[in-house]
Amino acid sequence: MKILVAEDDPISRMKLETMLRKWGYETVVCQDGTSAWELIQREECPQLLILDWMMPGLDGVELCRRVRSLSREPYVYVLLLTARDDKDDIVRGMEAGADDYITKPYHPHELEVRVRAGRRIAELNLELLAARNALKQQATHDALTGLLNRRAILEYLDKELARGLRRQENLCVGLMDIDHFKLINDTHGHQVGDEVLCELASRLSQALRPYDRVGRYGGEEFLVVISDCDCALIRKHYDRLRLALSEKPFATAAGPVAVTASIGVGIVQRDRFVDTYGLIRLADQALYRAKEQGRNRVELEMT
Numbered sequence: 096m097k098i099l100v101a102e103d104d105p106i107s108r109m110k111l112e113t114m115l116r117k118w119g120y121e122t123v124v125c126q127d128g129t130s131a132w133e134l135i136q137r138e139e140c141p142q143l144l145i146l147d148w149m150m151p152g153l154d155g156v157e158l159c160r161r162v163r164s165l166s167r168e169p170y171v172y173v174l175l176l177t178a179r180d181d182k183d184d185i186v187r188g189m190e191a192g193a194d195d196y197i198t199k200p201y202h203p204h205e206l207e208v209r210v211r212a213g214r215r216i217a218e219l220n221l222e223l224l225a226a227r228n229a230l231k232q233q234a235t236h237d238a239l240t241g242l243l244n245r246r247a248i249l250e251y252l253d254k255e256l257a258r259g260l261r262r263q264e265n266l267c268v269g270l271m272d273i274d275h276f277k278l279i280n281d282t283h284g285h286q287v288g289d290e291v292l293c294e295l296a297s298r299l300s301q302a303l304r305p306y307d308r309v310g311r312y313g314g315e316e317f318l319v320v321i322s323d324c325d326c327a328l329i330r331k332h333y334d335r336l337r338l339a340l341s342e343k344p345f346a347t348a349a350g351p352v353a354v355t356a357s358i359g360v361g362i363v364q365r366d367r368f369v370d371t372y373g374l375i376r377l378a379d380q381a382l383y384r385a386k387e388q389g390r391n392r393v394e395l396e397m398t
């Protein structure tokens with residue numbers, strides 16, 4: 096783990112650096128509070144800081160205050176080095192946001208265990224953040240395809256509808272359904288069906304522009320949201336997605352499988368209002384027509 100040390104006294108700075116290295120830490124060393132503050136504001140700032148209280152320019156307590164005002168994630172642990180052992184001073188340091196302090200002159204072993212305690216807190220915080228991110232990923236993404244799940248894509252659509260209304264932009268949602276998916280499952284088994292879903296997810300993700308979104312709506316149904324789209328280009332956009340699937344067969348464990356999909360597109364024009372389910376209903380009507388008219392095609396329905 097990397098530690099940022101800010102200490103103006105050259106001898107105690109060198110001692111500190113030597114000890115920390117001996118204990119296996121990487122160090123970034125600053126000679127005053129101002130240069131420490133510059134480093135702290137950077138993205139790659141160490142998670143553990145050892146700050147001398149008395150320094151020219153910005154002192155340790157002021158640095159603490161500033162670190163806390165950044166409300167950084169992951170958490171930054173601050174150990175204050177102080178020659179002051181007046182209780183009021185210590186309280187002031189802790190109130191400014193220090194996690195711990197050590198009074199100079201200190202015993203090296205005491206410093207070692209206090210730094211270790213700080214490292215533990217920093218590592219626990221990292222684990223917590225990783226767990227939180229994993230949970231968030233699980234809550235918003237489909238486990239099989241890795242696409243947004245139904246709830247997440249509907250939430251996204253809600254937000255885009257509100258945004259489109261505010262900005263007077265068109266919004267379209269494509270409801271895509273794999274043609275004869277049941278037949279693929281019945282002929283080749285569900286494992287191949289799953290492979291087809293995954294390959295489709297990857298082809299769609301590659302074909303979409305970075306600001307469009309796709310999510311798994313149901314078993315073999317997907318929602319593709321395209322914001323602020325020129326009405327004349329809507330069909331072309333969705334046709335491109337359709338072609339990304341049909342242009343070459345999907346490689347599966349059972350060999351190549353030809354996959355096509357039908358897409359019904361609901362379009363809400365810039366001056367109209369429709370809610371999420373109203374828009375999906377439009378897309379559903381268009382999808383029904385696409386199926387009726389022979390599948391592997393795009394149909395549109397406007398407000």
Ligand SMILES: [Mg+2]
Pocket residue numbers: 102103104147148149150
């Ligand atoms: Mg000093």
